[in-house]
Amino acid sequence: MKLKIACLQMDIAFGKPEDNFKAAEIMIKKALRDKPDVIVLPELWTTGYDLTRLGEIADQDAESSLVFLKKAAQSNRVHMIGGSVAKKTPEGIYNTLLIVDNQGDLIHEYSKLHLFKLMNEHLYLNGGTAKGVFSLENRKFAGMICYDIRFPEWVRTHTAEGAEALFVVAEWPLARLAHWRALLIARAIENQCYVIACNRSGSDPDNVFAGHSMIIDPWGVVLAEGSETEEILYAEIDLDKVKEVRSMIPIFTDRKPDYYY
Numbered sequence: 001m002k003l004k005i006a007c008l009q010m011d012i013a014f015g016k017p018e019d020n021f022k023a024a025e026i027m028i029k030k031a032l033r034d035k036p037d038v039i040v041l042p043e044l045w046t047t048g049y050d051l052t053r054l055g056e057i058a059d060q061d062a063e064s065s066l067v068f069l070k071k072a073a074q075s076n077r078v079h080m081i082g083g084s085v086a087k088k089t090p091e092g093i094y095n096t097l098l099i100v101d102n103q104g105d106l107i108h109e110y111s112k113l114h115l116f117k118l119m120n121e122h123l124y125l126n127g128g129t130a131k132g133v134f135s136l137e138n139r140k141f142a143g144m145i146c147y148d149i150r151f152p153e154w155v156r157t158h159t160a161e162g163a164e165a166l167f168v169v170a171e172w173p174l175a176r177l178a179h180w181r182a183l184l185i186a187r188a189i190e191n192q193c194y195v196i197a198c199n200r201s202g203s204d205p206d207n208v209f210a211g212h213s214m215i216i217d218p219w220g221v222v223l224a225e226g227s228e229t230e231e232i233l234y235a236e237i238d239l240d241k242v243k244e245v246r247s248m249i250p251i252f253t254d255r256k257p258d259y260y261y
């Protein structure tokens with residue numbers, strides 16, 4: 001099964017959800033010219049990392065974000081990997097990835113499990129507890145958020161459950177661009193899956209972000225890679241290639257989970 005992907009490598013306005021909704025709408029319209037099956041947005045695309053103001057600007061129950069994503073999905077018949085948004089709930093605020101299918105239905109939510117202390121996430125956000133596996137068109141995928149890619153065992157938990165492509169949404173700083181590239185390529189090779197990684201571009205008061213969104217095939221070949229500035233990244237993925245690579249080097253049947261964590 002082939003899917004055309006468009007990653008929106010947005011430059012996010014710090015703490016300005018209204019501006020970011022408008023900017024995303026413009027980018028989605030532009031991306032639709034290529035008739036993608038799936039559109040991907042980056043991490044915290046409505047607020048950026050304006051953590052100290054999340055009490056005011058986080059989206060109550062992710063309602064406004066869902067209205068926006070459902071409309072985009074349904075009116076254009078496109079699956080939306082709706083980046084992550086700051087979701088306000090009675091228990092606290094979560095960094096939550098929203099997956100809306102091309103009928104406009106919310107099919108999965110994944111809240112970031114590993115909070116990134118270097119950017120103070122643990123002081124303002126709650127960590128999720130559920131997995132990121134979801135199905136679209138009868139195939140399994142997984143969603144991850146930024147720092148999650150440093151935990152290969154978390155990614156493996158998802159691919160061992162059948163995920164054939166991993167969507168990574170991020171606000172990854174330029175200072176660690178080399179890690180971003182190496183980790184994403186490694187996750188694709190070791191899990192023999194597609195990795196579709198959508199990072200933001202631009203900067204905020206504390207960080208310059210890397211851009212360099214990447215679409216990588218199950219052999220580790222980089223199909224598309226962004227620059228450091230705002231742009232839309234396109235590539236077509238063929239999920240049948242996952243089966244091909246997994247039957248050539250059958251790591252999922254050769255692994256010995258009784259012997260390691």
Ligand SMILES: O=C(O)CCC(=O)C(=O)O
Binds near residue numbers: 116147150172
């Ligand atoms: O792991 C890293 O170096 C970056 C992680 C990050 O920026 C995040 O999770 O928001």
